[in-house]
Amino acid sequence: MDYTSQNQKDKKQMLESIGVGNIDELFKSIPNHLKAKDLNISGGKTEQELLNYFLNIASKNKKLISFRGAGIYDHFIPSLVGEVVGRSEFWTAYTPYQAEASQGTLQVVFEYQSLICALTGMDTSNASLYDGATAAAEAALLALRVSSKNRILISSGVHPEYIQTVRTYLANSKAKIEIIPLSGNGRLDKKTVDSLIDDNTAVVVIQSPNYFGVVEDMDSLSSAIKSKNSLFVAIVNPLSLGVFKSPREYNADIAVGEGQVLGSSMSAGGATFGFMAVKKSLEWKMPGRIVGQTTDRDGKRGFVLTLQSREQHIRREKATSNICTNASLNALAACVFLSGWGNAGFSNLAETNISKARYAFTKIKSLDGFKAKFENETFFNEFVIETSKNIKKINKVLLKNNILGPLDLSNAGDGFKNCLLFCVTEQRTEAEIDSLVELLAKI
Amino acid sequence: MEKLLNELSSECQPAYGVECDVAINAQVPENLKRSIPLGLPSIAENDLLRHFTNLSRKNYALSTVFYPLGSCTMKYNPLINERIAGNDAFNNVHPYQPIETMQGVLEVMYELEKDLCEVAGMDTFSLQQAAGAHGEFAGLLVIAEYFKSIKQKRRKIIVPDSAHGTNPASAAFAGFEIVPLKSEPDGSVSLDKLKEVLTPEVAAMMLTVPNTLGIFEKSIDEVSKLVHDNGSLLYYDGANLNAVMGIVRPGDMGFDVMHINLHKTFSTPHGGGGPGSGPIGVKSFLEPFLPVPRVEKKKDKYVLNYKKSKSIGKLKAFFGNFPVILKAYAYVKALGGKGLKNVSEQAVLNANYMLAKFKDKVDVPAGDRCMHEFVLSPKTLLKNDIRTIDIAKRLLDYGYYAPTIYFPLIVDEAIMIEPTETESKETLDKFVNVVNKIILEESCQEPQKLKDAPINAPVRRLNEVEAARKPILKWE
Amino acid sequence: MNIPQDLLYTKTHEWVKIEGNKVKVGITDFAQHEITDVVHVELPEIGRDVKKEHPAAVIESVKSAFDIYAPVSGKIIETNNKVLGSPELVNSSPYEKGYLFAIEFSNEKELGDLLKADDYKKLI
Incomplete structure (x- = not known):
């Protein structure tokens, strides 16, 4: 199968029109000594063979009941999401360069931007970025661009892979990155944050709920940041905003996060999308595509890519970012996902996560050998449990029962020896939680 | 014109819902709680399906039309x-x-x-x-x-x-x-x-x-x-x-x-x-x-x-x-290895075939052989204040996505065409004829048709200047 | 093309009006025409030091962005914030309502390098 459609007769005619005898002549400009040998790549499979080949590979992945989160989550995806994202008019289109021929994609992105603004309360959203980690890095870069300062403070409650990504992105810049430690209750202490911000601090990056599941007191942290005239980047779980305070309410300048929870499957951690929304004053400094509403010649509403002079295809080395596209199809999934809940339904979804996680939390912490790490803190759908049992054994036993157990936090820093990060979403049934608890009790 | 989601929103039963099989226990401290409305639409599944299906039909996609975007390699995406x-x-x-x-x-x-x-x-x-x-x-x-x-x-x-x-x-x-x-x-x-x-x-x-x-x-x-x-x-x-x-x-x-x-x-x-x-x-x-x-x-x-x-x-x-x-x-x-080589050969054949059909009619700054794509520069042919953008928009009326235009920057009025290997000779023939007709005939005889284009697309030409001067970037 | 006699000019199409120890700066009628519809302007911060022939502001059209150079060295003491909300002023009134910023110059000699209206006309 090579998906070409010319037959021999066509080919012959085409070569004649060009005025060459054979295809090799078309490659005359390539020096002979550089010409490749036959590629040693197996293939040539028919569609049916391919299907079976990949069914066999797929069978080497194990289907598990997940109590693990840490950045990627098992959430319910409504059928409508699959139906819309599966429409070839969306997935086989390209970046909407010709606006008049791309109104479907453009309106979807406009709706997506509106929904992200509704959720975060921020003024302006872009068309999406690659993922939550790169969105955090782009937010840090944005803050550096608008500030004449070069120090960046990042909470140690930010996902470790996000911190690594920020470090990679800023490796060759003048920025200095410092990590703010968490206090003993698993979240940031206002006084610590306050004492670390100096005159040269461009931006403070805080995640809530943080990597350890704890919801930060963003209000009080924000006042510390604002009193020193630094910018505030909030990394948030969009689903949690059905219950918890939105970035606008605590005066964040830039809100970013991972969009996988809004209708994308886990897929080994990608493809997902990252969202970014900012205050109005920062919109011309934002990276990435932005869609705007306008009118056509007949006065009819339509949509175009706009504020484009920020971008690489115009600004080249002076662009706000090198990013060329977004994660359009995943943003489409988010758009379809966010359209069908209504306010009450979306809050209920968030509340269901909280309720199920609390149900599991209460049961697990009362087991012998297990206790809450941060007893009195508020969490969304993840929490830390400290155990006196052998963690490897716990996860081995769970795996035997087709359960993906909690994440081992032994490597997450000094305070987290013997700690486990559990995640319970709306997908887990009462029965599944009960059987998890039963298995833990027997260890 | 397709409505926006916020315009479709009503008091109806929304499309999705979730049941919690444990007791709801979700009180959170006031200082952590959201107090502004979510602002999400409430729309029934049937209406949402129509909305997004209708939107999809406003896209020119590879699954519906030829997409000769230079440098983008818009080849068939196998199902x-x-x-x-x-x-x-x-x-x-x-x-x-x-x-x-x-x-x-x-x-x-x-x-x-x-x-x-x-x-x-x-x-x-x-x-x-x-x-x-x-x-x-x-x-x-x-x-x-x-x-x-x-x-x-x-x-x-x-x-x-x-x-x-x-x-x-x-x-x-x-x-x-x-x-x-x-x-x-x-x-x-x-x-x-x-x-x-x-x-x-x-x-x-x-x-x-x-x-x-x-x-x-x-x-x-x-x-x-x-x-x-x-x-x-x-x-x-x-x-x-x-x-x-x-x-x-x-x-x-x-x-x-x-x-x-x-x-x-x-x-x-x-x-x-x-x-x-x-x-x-x-x-x-x-x-x-x-x-x-x-x-x-x-x-x-x-x-x-x-x-x-x-x-x-x-x-x-x-x-x-x-x-x-x-x-x-x-x-x-x-x-496999053989198939991949055939892909490149066919892509280069397709591009050269198209180029051969253009080269005596439209300027080709890089000569009359190419690899998988080529660039036309119709500058000398364009009269009546017609520009490449007008040709691109007119192509939409003929049911094609437009090629990449104004790139590379070093070519005036560039039109960059990449057919890929998965297009048939017949598709290429038709497209070349349309482009030649637009450049050689319509732009001289009926320039207004190009200036007015597109007329058959879901919208007419859009005002990008106003979009950038007074940005509307979300529902108002 | 409107090229007022009483102004000075740069090769990069800025106009300069001397007012005591400061100069007002904008772009010429020729430049606004070439740029086409201005959709966005980025102005320097007041108090910023600028160097002659170094970028001080940015003017953007839908498909392009143009650096605007400081015609002389000195300090930015005034910016025309009206063009931020109404960038079209740069097109409709390049010498008046669409001016960009004022510099308190630090080296009077640099004024001698600027072009007279007739010389600028020859350039375009």
Whole structure:
């Protein structure tokens, strides 16, 4: 199968029109000594063979009941999401360069931007970025661009892979990155944050709920940041905003996060999308595509890519970012996902996560050998449990029962020896939680 | 005109709901609680389905029309790849699940890396990058780390003026200073000019082969020698790899680092602008600097290696855009080595066939042979204040997506056409006739038709100036 | 093309009006015409030091961005914030309502390098 459609007769005619005898002549400009040998790549499979080949590979992945989160989550995806994202008019289109021929994609992105603004309360959203980690890095870069300062403070409650990504992105810049430690209750202490911000601090990056599941007191942290005239980047779980305070309410300048929870499957951690929304004053400094509403010649509403002079295809080395596209199809999934809940339904979804996680939390912490790490803190759908049992054994036993157990936090820093990060979403049934608890009790 | 979601919103029963089978227990402290309305629409499933289906029909897509976008390689996206990637056994994998329970995922990554090495003549690949530009950025960071490791201060990157905009943007993003290099009229490298800018501070030169005018770089041997004699590295922008698979390999031409766009050459769908995937390939001396984790094979088991002390780190969370990687691998297994070579031959044949039909009628700044794409410059033919943009918009009326226009920057009124290998002769014939008719007949006899275009698209020409001057970026 | 006699000019199409120890700066009628519809303007911060022939502001159209260079060295003491909300003023009134910023110059000699109206006309 090579998906070409010319037959021999066509080919012959085409070569004649060009005025060459054979295809090799078309490659005359390539020096002979550089010409490749036959590629040693197996293939040539028919569609049916391919299907079976990949069914066999797929069978080497194990289907598990997940109590693990840490950045990627098992959430319910409504059928409508699959139906819309599966429409070839969306997935086989390209970046909407010709606006008049791309109104479907453009309106979807406009709706997506509106929904992200509704959720975060921020003024302006872009068309999406690659993922939550790169969105955090782009937010840090944005803050550096608008500030004449070069120090960046990042909470140690930010996902470790996000911190690594920020470090990679800023490796060759003048920025200095410092990590703010968490206090003993698993979240940031206002006084610590306050004492670390100096005159040269461009931006403070805080995640809530943080990597350890704890919801930060963003209000009080924000006042510390604002009193020193630094910018505030909030990394948030969009689903949690059905219950918890939105970035606008605590005066964040830039809100970013991972969009996988809004209708994308886990897929080994990608493809997902990252969202970014900012205050109005920062919109011309934002990276990435932005869609705007306008009118056509007949006065009819339509949509175009706009504020484009920020971008690489115009600004080249002076662009706000090198990013060329977004994660359009995943943003489409988010758009379809966010359209069908209504306010009450979306809050209920968030509340269901909280309720199920609390149900599991209460049961697990009362087991012998297990206790809450941060007893009195508020969490969304993840929490830390400290155990006196052998963690490897716990996860081995769970795996035997087709359960993906909690994440081992032994490597997450000094305070987290013997700690486990559990995640319970709306997908887990009462029965599944009960059987998890039963298995833990027997260890 | 399709309504917006907020205009569709009503008091109806919304499409989705969730039942909680444990008691709702979700009180949170007041200081953490949301107090502003969510502002989400409430719409029934039937209405949502119609809304999004109707929107989809306002797109010109590859599945409905010919999409001759130069440099974008809009080839057919095989349906079997979507079917394979739709399997829950891939979709439900958590990135942090034990590696022995995700061997299928790791096998796909490992094997695709190996096959990409063979296509590209590189020693190893990293699949973590989410797009071509992301790959460029990663490749340039690898170059920066390499020079740091050998304690050389090289802060400059040479970028030809015919390059894609992402090249200079990525280099600046990676902390380099850009040295622009003026190209010859056919987009190729001027060796004299290259010598002038090859100073000891140059870390690398970025090159697209074939270049953005569709011409193979005839002095690639000399370029490679000059760059390497200077102690600099050579970076291959893989945007145009579709022209040369199985014909010539970047690694054999002397390139040290490169990226591939899986969503171009390897047939994975563009998705309206992502998700894509931008693997980077390097020669072995640069392997220690690649992003972590690396997929390795130990005996019969695939493992993830995070312990690479010289690595540039992480470019994004987790491993890469796995579904895209999976679809690309399925494509490679459908074609095999022979099939991939046939792809490039056919792509080049299609482009040259179209070019042959244009060359006596419209100016072709790069001559009358090309690789997989070519650039027309209709400037001298255009009267009545008609410009390339008008031709592009008129093409929409004929049911085609427009080619890439005004790129490369070094060609006036450029129209850049890339047919790809998956279009039939009949499609190409029809398209050429339409373009020639627009340029040679309509633009002279009925210029107003071009100025008014499009009239058959879902909207007429849109006011981009007002959109930018008074931005409306969300529902009002 | 409107090129007022009483102003000075740069090769990069800025106009300069001397007012005591400061100069007002904008772009010429020729420049606004070439740029086409201005959609966005980025102005320097007040108090910023600028160097002659170095970028001080940015003017953007839908498809392009143009650096605007400081015609003389000195300190930015005034910016025309009206063009931020109404960038079209740069097109409709390049010499009046669409001016960009004022510089308190630090080296009077640099004024001698600026072009007279007739010389600028020859250039375009």
